[in-house]
Amino acid sequence: xxxxxxxxxxxxxxxxxxxxxxxxxxxxxxxxxxxxxxxxxxxxxxxxxxxxxxxxxxxxxxxxxxxxxxxxxxxxxxxxxxxxxxxxxxxxxxxxxxxxxxxxxxxxxxxxxxxxxxxxxxxxxxxxxxxxxxxxxxxxxxxxxxxxxxxxxxxxxxxxxxxxxxxxxxxxxxxxxxxxxxxxxxxxxxxxxxxxxxxxxxxxxxxxxxxxxxxxxxxxxxxxxxxxxxxxxxxxxxxxxxxxxxxxxxxxxxxxxxxxxxxxxxxxxxxxxxxxxxxxxxxxxxxxxxxxxxxxxxxxxxxxxxxxxxxxxxxxxxxxxxxxxxxxxxxxxxxxxxxxxxxxxxxxxxxxxxxxxxxxxxxxxxxxxxxxxxxxxxxxxxxxxxxxxxxxxxxxxxxxxxxxxxxxxxxxxxxxxxxxxxxxxxxxxxxxxxxxxxxxxxxxxxxxxxxxxxxxxxxxxxxxxxxxxxxxxxxxxxxxxxxxxxxxxxxxxxxxxxxxxxxxxxxxxxxxxxxxxxxxxxxxxxxxxxxxxxxxxxxxxxxxxxxxxxxxxxxxxxxxxxxxxxxxxxxxxxxxxxxxxxxxxxxxxxxxxxxxxxxxxxxxxxxxxxxxxxxxxxxxxxxxxxxxxxxxxxxxxxxxxxxxxxxxxxxxxxxxxxxxxxxxxxxxxxxxxxxxxxxxxxxxxxxxxxxxxxxxxxxxxxxxxxxxxxxxxxxxxxxxxxx
Numbered sequence: 001x002x003x004x005x006x007x008x009x010x011x012x013x014x015x016x017x018x019x020x021x022x023x024x025x026x027x028x029x030x031x032x033x034x035x036x037x038x039x040x041x042x043x044x045x046x047x048x049x050x051x052x053x054x055x056x057x058x059x060x061x062x063x064x065x066x067x068x069x070x071x072x073x074x075x076x077x078x079x080x081x082x083x084x085x086x087x088x089x090x091x092x093x094x095x096x097x098x099x100x101x102x103x104x105x106x107x108x109x110x111x112x113x114x115x116x117x118x119x120x121x122x123x124x125x126x127x128x129x130x131x132x133x134x135x136x137x138x139x140x141x142x143x144x145x146x147x148x149x150x151x152x153x154x155x156x157x158x159x160x161x162x163x164x165x166x167x168x169x170x171x172x173x174x175x176x177x178x179x180x181x182x183x184x185x186x187x188x189x190x191x192x193x194x195x196x197x198x199x200x201x202x203x204x205x206x207x208x209x210x211x212x213x214x215x216x217x218x219x220x221x222x223x224x225x226x227x228x229x230x231x232x233x234x235x236x237x238x239x240x241x242x243x244x245x246x247x248x249x250x251x252x253x254x255x256x257x258x259x260x261x262x263x264x265x266x267x268x269x270x271x272x273x274x275x276x277x278x279x280x281x282x283x284x285x286x287x288x289x290x291x292x293x294x295x296x297x298x299x300x301x302x303x304x305x306x307x308x309x310x311x312x313x314x315x316x317x318x319x320x321x322x323x324x325x326x327x328x329x330x331x332x333x334x335x336x337x338x339x340x341x342x343x344x345x346x347x348x349x350x351x352x353x354x355x356x357x358x359x360x361x362x363x364x365x366x367x368x369x370x371x372x373x374x375x376x377x378x379x380x381x382x383x384x385x386x387x388x389x390x391x392x393x394x395x396x397x398x399x400x401x402x403x404x405x406x407x408x409x410x411x412x413x414x415x416x417x418x419x420x421x422x423x424x425x426x427x428x429x430x431x432x433x434x435x436x437x438x439x440x441x442x443x444x445x446x447x448x449x450x451x452x453x454x455x456x457x458x459x460x461x462x463x464x465x466x467x468x469x470x471x472x473x474x475x476x477x478x479x480x481x482x483x484x485x486x487x488x489x490x491x492x493x494x495x496x497x498x499x500x501x502x503x504x505x506x507x508x509x510x511x512x513x514x515x516x517x518x519x520x521x522x523x524x525x526x527x528x529x530x531x532x533x534x535x536x537x538x539x540x541x542x543x544x545x546x547x548x549x550x551x552x553x554x555x556x557x558x559x560x561x562x563x564x565x566x567x568x569x570x571x572x573x574x575x576x577x578x579x580x581x582x583x584x585x586x587x588x589x590x591x592x593x594x595x596x597x598x599x600x601x602x603x604x605x606x607x608x609x610x611x612x613x614x615x616x617x618x619x620x621x622x623x624x625x626x627x628x629x630x631x632x633x634x635x636x637x638x639x640x641x642x643x644x645x646x647x648x649x650x651x652x653x654x655x656x657x658x659x660x661x662x663x664x665x666x667x668x669x670x671x672x673x674x675x676x677x678x679x680x681x682x683x684x685x686x687x688x689x690x691x692x693x694x695x696x697x698x699x700x701x702x703x704x705x706x707x708x709x710x711x712x713x714x715x716x717x718x719x720x721x722x723x
Contacts, residue, residue: 065667160187163723164723171717256299258299293327473521528571569586646697
């Protein structure tokens, strides 16, 4: 089989020529558009106002960015960070609804949804429908878990239909081109406002490179020429309805569904090293293929009703989520001079969540707010998995104990939140809550007894906010929270491609976190903001890989994880330095997480699954005065991960920086916006390794794998507009 690396090298000459032409063409756009009309707002003071507990931004403040949706506005608010999404833009999963969903309000209300991220919700609102945007600095009764900055997007449904659309195309170094289309329609019918949105997407992410396998003496015993690709495509649909009546009655309904198909493919040509080989790889030993096909179908129904009642406001929220994931894996090892081995599995977990929450809010006196809430949740997971292997006589069922089970959690929570001013400049928020939960597990495992266990936990927070000067704000917060279990970790699984097995653990319990933080916010210039936050966390019953008594491993609870860190963010408008139209957004997080290693007993830095030690991002944007043009640069860096298992350690590093982008915008092509973006212009290289130990990590090193994975550059183009 020919080397994929050599073929990729031949293609790169054409690819580099193509991207250089595209970049040169993009650089000419500012020249072409020098006569375009200006989209700059003439001042800031006329469009930004500051009150005791909020900042208000008028739509004119964002005119320089020619926004098409609320997303384009919120992401340009100085010093504000939209929460509730992970680094992939997906919604973070939280426990029920009591802990809030990010820091976004729409018309002063939280959205009755968990599947739709804040970015999804904002993208549905055309910019022309927005009346103004507020930054609330002292929390909101709608988001009981938030005491920091909250954005409130105030908008109106138009009497006539309008909407937003985006057509996009992505071209990669290998010549692969994919496209997508998304849009939303908003309007009002018989006093019922509605928003319909859809997103048709299609993505592909290839990687290739060489891997070397070393023995216990550090000598190379195998060289692997590898290529992998991850693709996903699908359709997301959503419908939002709202109605307002007498007695401050408000009804909101959110419906959404998702249909996503994905495939991960990896091919590995494996060679015996030989210095006499013409291709410097050696003699072909085997070919290994791994294919993982997935099909995810999900839906969510959420609704809320609120009205004035007695001396306050009563609100009722209901939500139902369903998710089904079909996953088929196939692994095939085909040696040149030996029998082949094949492994396949098919799993179909089904997960549901049902939530009902009622809330009563009132003011016993001016400035004093009380919220009393009661919430009930039912979570359920059913797994169905079949494992098979073929050692030369056809596929036979492979028994994996604990792979099929049903998990059910019933939970009830009662909470009281109280906020009040402490003085003219200081205020206080507090919440105390108690929850009762019962976890029941029924397993097919002959070695594990069914589980039924109940818990009672307390949680809440105390936050103090205040002005220490005209331009400075200080916030302090102490919080205890309870994490959400991933029920899939209760079940056993096997990964033939990595050669690992995870034992199921039906005794998992949620982690509980104490967090203390202090934030300092300083406003300077017209819109410049600096925020500095120092925090410390203590996580009890932290979930990570642990050894089991039978010699296997899987997810389990350990005593604690401790983490300390500093977060920094700032927005600097460079106009006052004579650099008109330029803006710089900087953010960084530096943290140190430590656990007691459950295998060696020593203390290790924990840098896995988002617990990276360093993360920073720099965004430079220049809206060219007198034109409809803009350009900018984005650089992002996350330190590498380390993953500890029973008998191996995996590390993932990369060349600096992890991600870099250069973009150009023309904001007025017949009222539309054209954006061209080059991502990782010189490609991107991961440097990975995996070290194996004898028995467990207390033993001697028995071997190692090291590889480099090259990701291609990508050119993204999009055209969007309103109607």
